[in-house]
Amino acid sequence: MKAANFAYHRPETVADAVALLGEYGDDAKILAGGQSLVPMLAMRLTFFENLIDISRVAELQSIDLEDDHVRIGAATPQAFVGMDDEVAESVPLLSMATPHIGHFQIRTRGTLGGSIAHADPAAEYAAVAVTLDAVIEATSSRGCRQIAATDFFTGLWETALEPDEILTAVRFPISSGRSGFAVQEFARRHGDFAIAGATVAVDLDDNDHVIRCGIGLLGLGSTPRRAAAAENAITGRPVTDVTPDEIGRLAMSGLEDVPTDLQGSASYRTRVGAAMVARAWTEATEAIHA
Template sequence: MKAAPFAYHRPDNVADAVGLLAEHGDDAKILAGGQSLVPMLAMRLTHFENLVDISRVEELRNVELRDGAVWVGAGTPHALVGMDDEVAESVPLLTLSTPHIGHFQIRTRGTLGGAIAHADPAAEYAAVAVTLDATMEALSPRGSRQIPAAEFFTGLWETSLASDEILTAVAFPVWSGRCGFSVQEFARRHGDFAIAGATVAVELDDRDTVTRCGIGLLGLGSRPERGASAEEAVIGRAVTEITAAELGRLAMSGLEDVPADQQGTASYRTRVGAAMVARAWTEATAAALETTEALNA
């Protein structure tokens, strides 16, 4: 099939893009990398009268460390995020998640902001944003505002962005000290959307006690979820007291809208999700302990 007719706009800067959104309202849609939007248009699953192509707006393609966070421009391609040394040093969870995103061609064209604004519950960058309590920066004719990740994702493919707002950057907090990170997901084939997955970040003190933990869940709800019960359960406990299987089960508790489709039932996804959390926890804590050994060497 082919997309229904639409007007195509290619602004030179963010201000012009915002102006086009304000002018056309709900009849306009931002086109970044197009790796999700274009197939949906081609299959006529959605339609917009106006597409605003921001793929050549250079001011949206950047990575900057400031104020204890790595700010990634919304137009930065996945591939550049995955190769950036600053990202690898300061936000390892982003680097670890990048190879799981589609295939090389998709990572070359797709953008971090596009993936997050699309709000797919199985998207890796969205899960990382939730896990690390990232902050979204949005711009509209009314000015700029910052939106916590916990308030940004509102439902399936839905966010708290207004129709005249554009996502300009995402700030990922830098975790320092005795930290470990892991991304684990299960898909039928490499490059497919995850049936279920998990992103884990953990911080230990000098007695191997968990002082901070973030657990993001992929494909286990209508939006990127957090394993809140598991996070709360590990704080203040020694790593040796926590079993991975226990943590996986806890992370699944409280989930209310686990999807069921041709890929699997809700109960199947839940079992897979628990296993992915367990694997990610094991890898993340091992990395945190290895970091300690390196610091003491």
């Protein structure tokens, strides 16, 4: 099957892209790496009269260290993010998550912003953004606004972007102090979408008490989400008092929309999710004491 006919636009600047999006409105769709959109078009699962290809917009391909955060342009290829030394040092969770995204060929075309804007509940970069309290930049003809990652994902493949807005960059806070990070996910084959997974970022004080913990969940709802119940329950406690089984169980508590599909039932995903959180917690906390 082939995609239905569409008009193809290749702007050279963000301003040009925003103008095109404003002109065509709901009849237009932003195309970045195309690793998610193109298959959906080919299978006729979606259709747009106009595709606006931002993959050649130079100002959207950047990795910049700015004060207390790293700003990554939306069209930066995932492979570049995974190989960048500055990212590995400043936002290690991004580097850890990158190898879990599809295969190398996909990562050379797929982009950080495209992955996040697609809002797949099993997307690794989306989970990282939520876990680290990243900030997403959205640009339109009206200007640029910032959206907290925890407010960005509104439903299955749905975000807080307005119809005339483009995701232009994501700001990730730089890790500091005694911090540990880990990514764990389970898929039937490497490169497949995760049945369930977890991203963990934990900060300890000098007395080994948890002062912050972010736990992102993949494949366990209609959106990438935080395990707020688990985070709240362990903050302030000595890290040695928190067992992997406990945090895995707490992370699954209160989840109401865990999907059932061909990959597994909701109860199966929940059991796998608890195991992934437990493993990620263990890895992250052990890294602090290594």
